[in-house]
Structures are given as C-alpha cells and as structure tokens.
Amino acid sequence: MAGKISMGARREVVSAVTEQYRSAKRAEKGRILDALCATTGWHRKHAMRALRRRTTVGPSKVEKPQERKRRYGTTIKDAMTALWEASDRVCGKRLKVMVPTLLPALEQHGRLRLGQADRDRVLAISAATIDRLLVDVKIAASGGRRRRAGFYSAIRREVPIRTFNDWNSPPPGFCEVDMVAHGGTSVAGSFIQTLTMVDVATGWTECLPLLTREGSLVVEAINRAQSLFPWLLRGVDFDNDSAFMNDVVVPWCREQKLEVTRSRAYKKNDQAFVEQKNGAVVRRLMGYGRFDGVETARVMGRLYAAARLYVNFFQPSFKLKEKRREGAKVIKRYHPPSTPYERALAHPKVTAAVKKRLRDQYRSLDPVALLAEIRATQNELGNRVDRRAGQARGLQSAHTSNAPVTAATFAKTLGKRVTAGEPRATHRRTRRPYKTRVRMPSKLDPHIAATEGWLAEQPQLTALTIVGRLSETHPEEFGARQHSIVQRLLRALRQKMAEQLFAKEPLADATTAAPLPGVVDGSGYVGPDPPTAPFVEQAGKATWRGRSVEVASTSAMAPSG
DSSP states (O other): OTTTSOHHHHHHHHHHHHHHHHHSOHHHHHHHHHHHHHHHOOOHHHHHHHHHOSOOOOTTSOOOOOOOOOSSOHHHHHHHHHHHHHTTSOOHHHHHHHHHHHHHHHHHTTSOOOOHHHHHHHHHOOHHHHHHHTHHHHHHHTTSOOOOOOTTHHHHHHSOBOOGGGOOSOOTTEEEEEEEEOBTTOOOSOOOEEEEEEETTTOOEEEEEESSOOHHHHHHHHHHHHHHSSSOOOEEEEOSOTTTSSTTHHHHHHHTTOEEEEOOTTOGGGGHHHHHHIIIIIIHHHTTOBOOSHHHHHHHHHHHHHHHHHHHHHOOBOOEEEEEEETTEEEEEEOOOBOHHHHHHHOTTSOHHHHHHHHHHHHTOOHHHHHHHHHHHHHHHHTTTTSOGGGSTTOGGGSOOOOOSSHHHHHHHTTTOOOSSOSOGGGOOOOOOOOOOOOOOOTTGGGHHHHHHHHHHOTTOOHHHHHHHHHHHOTTTOSGGGHHHHHHHHHHHHHHHHHHHHHHSOHHHHHHSOOOSSOTTSTTOOSOSSOOSOOEEETTEEEETTEEEEOOOSGGGSOOO
C-alpha cells in the first residue's frame, strides 16, 4: 500500500492528522505515527518532522518547512571563537567543560565582554552546537581544508572482529593475511610489499610480492594464492590496514564466498599466526632493506616460489597447544614440531585426493636444490637492496657472492666449510669507506696547561670549580653552559695522569702504597658537590666541617715536570 500511494495523497493524509497529532497525548501520538508510517511508508522520524510543520496546504502545493529561529547569533559565534582560540583549539566536548572557568578569566583580564543574556547563552551552549558554530572557523583555520573523515571506517565497522581465542581449531582454508613493507629505514615513496597468507590449521604459508599497497593488487594476490594452496580458501582474517579495509577487497572476498574478519586495532596478538611467519619466513628471507621496481619484484617472486616448497614441506615449526595462567606466570604447552605438509596429512578435514597430491609432490622435491635456488635469488636481490630501481644495473660488485650456480656444486659445499658472516646476501650491507673525522678546535685548548697546573696543586677540583675559575678570567667565553666540555677535559686529564702514574711506579711499590683519598670520579667523596666549606689539610689529616678525615699525600697525582 505504501508503494502505491501518491505524493499528493500523502500530503492530504498529513494535513488531516496534523491538528489531531498536536493536541494528542504522548501515547496517542505514538499510535498516530504508527498509522501514518504504515500508510505512507515513511520512516518514523520523517513522519514526525512532517507532522510538526505548522502550515498545511492542498495536494497540488509544496509544503513550506518550518524555519527554526536562530538562538545563537554572530555575537555568540565570535565569543565561542575567542574561547576556542584561548583553549588552544580543543574539540567541542572539551571546550564545553572549559567554558565555565575560561570565560570568567577572559572577562577578568578584559579579553571578552558580553552582556548578561549573551553570557547565559554561552554558558548554556551544548558541545554539538559549539562544533556546528565553529565549522567554517575551523576550515578557515586549517587553510581551507576540511578535516577528512575516515574513508574506510564504514567498511571497517561492518567487518566482524576475530581474536586469537576465537579460532577454535578451524578446518584448513581459513587464513590470516598481513602485509610486510620492504621500505628499509624510510617509508617515503613507492616500494615493494609482501602479502603473507598463513593457514591457521596447518601453518601452510604463501608469500606474494606487491609493487604497491593497492586494493586491486591485493585481490590479484589472493586470487593467485588460491591456486597455490592445496585446498580451497574459506575465510580471510585481515588487520585494519586501508589496503584491506576498502570497497574493493572486502566486497570481492564476499563475492568469492570467503568469510571476512579482522583483528582489533593495535592488537597484533590477534594475528599471531601470520605475525610469526612475517619474522620467521619473510624477514629471514628478505631482511630489512629497501626493495622497489618491477624487476626486483620478479626476482622476489622466484625466491618465494622456491621458499614456499622448502618451508611448507621441509621446515617444521611449533604450534601452541594450550596456555594457562597460574598467578603471575603464563604456562604454554606446544605440539611437537612438524611441517605444514605433515599437519595437512594428519588433519581429518583434508580430503584423500589432496593428501595423495601432496605426497606425490613431496617425493619429487629436492631440499638442496630448493635451498640453492633460494641462495641464488638472495644473492641477486643482495645487489638490489637499498638501491633505487634505476640504479640496480652496473652495481653487481656491491655485494660479492660466493653462492654456487648449480645445485650440484652447492651440495658439494654442504658440511665442508662454514664461512664466517651472514649466508643470506639480502642481510649483508655494503661496506662504505670510512670517513676520517677531523678534530675541531676547542675553546679550552689555550687553557689546558693552566688546568693541568690547577689539578697538580689540587687533584680534587671539580668541573664546576674549574669553570668558575675560567669564567672569572674570561667571562665572555666561559659560563655554566661549558660545564660538559670541561667535564670531558677533566676526565681525559685524570686518565692521562693515572697512566703516567702506573707507567712510572713499579708494581711492588704500587701494592704497598697508601690508598688515595677517593676514586678520581668523586664516588668516594662524602662532602657536598661542589664543596661549600673550606677544606684544610694538616699533617696527613684534613678537617671539613669539624670532622677529621685521613688523607694521603697528593703529590703522587702531580705529573712529573
């Protein structure tokens, strides 16, 4: 009925029940709204707005909406702008709380003057109204740019969350998906990303290189991974990256009948399976250098093609069996280490045809040949690490490679010799020529001799005392800011004196000599630093603040002339 009623008929119905709605009680208004929504097909809120209009017209005329009288004018807007600036441009909810204390402070110092009526309006304004009043002011303050809302927030909200404890032993086909950036020490510009997919049930890992972080490339990579996994994909679990949470990847996954979930924001443990493979597989193969360019992506594809067989068929890994907490201690139990291939053969949900195909593939694989291919592609990538795509040519000597060309020669080197250093060329760094650093002249150079003389007379002098003496004679050059450089000079001079002392006196005399008053760094000093009371020495004893302190002769600390 709602789809057949015309617009003019809806206006007539509204005109007929408007007066009845305004004079009705609350319960009666609800029944009128229910009947009107059932008749017109309108949303309940739209029906309420239509019934609140004061003017009713015929079916051929357009209703004029009721114009709401503005409560907050230009004066209130200017006052809120001043308060917003005085609050260091906080949001409306925080500014609402600050207004009762900020407004009297501005009025007290003559920053703002308001009448009593306007003052009451400013104190009564809501946080939402503050934000509405200051919309154009905030746009102008940001240089004409409107603050961009989260573009992918709507898609992210509709994707359900799955934590680590929500898996509950799923069948093969449910994967955690993550992306590893190969940007080196900088994320500027375009660089290659690795899309990592890990099957939760078996640990089967597939890695694919992507030229950029783009949703269409993610779709192509997942489609390619579907042909690499021994079984059909059933679900994918992403993080909150915008490369996944967009209007390209999520709808495509649902069209392919894949269950789409995501982890919680800033909770990497929700994707513990793929995060473990990011370090144990991707970073172990590729390192942390920067890679970019199409040719480099092709070489990475060859590396991952060999590594997927080597990792999934020959490299065992641990898998958590149970975890419990006893007080402050977390106890974990693990299954015996096994390869993804062995877990797939033991899993009851994997079909017999898939298991037969995996056994046939396993019998045809040579782990030494796969490892040789991995080392060869790593050496090729080692010549491209941390270099731009256009600079890869002509720089092959940047990394010297000892990797054999064929699997046979590689096999001959196994167990024969172990070379020092990292065998993966992607982890090596180019040796840069050492740059000899020239010592810059210091303002203390002309005063080193005087400082050495002071230390010869009084070895217990501190850096603050020396700075004070230098500032008395050269106030324009020395002050409290030069304390650190004087400390370094004092440390070097005392080390020089100690070396001269041990080089001059024999070991027997050194062992029987009287102990020094304290270690040269001041840790044995019991007085204030710097000393504020006179230090008087008398016949092997010193008096400080009325206390008698045993001291030894300080002549040994003086350098020989």
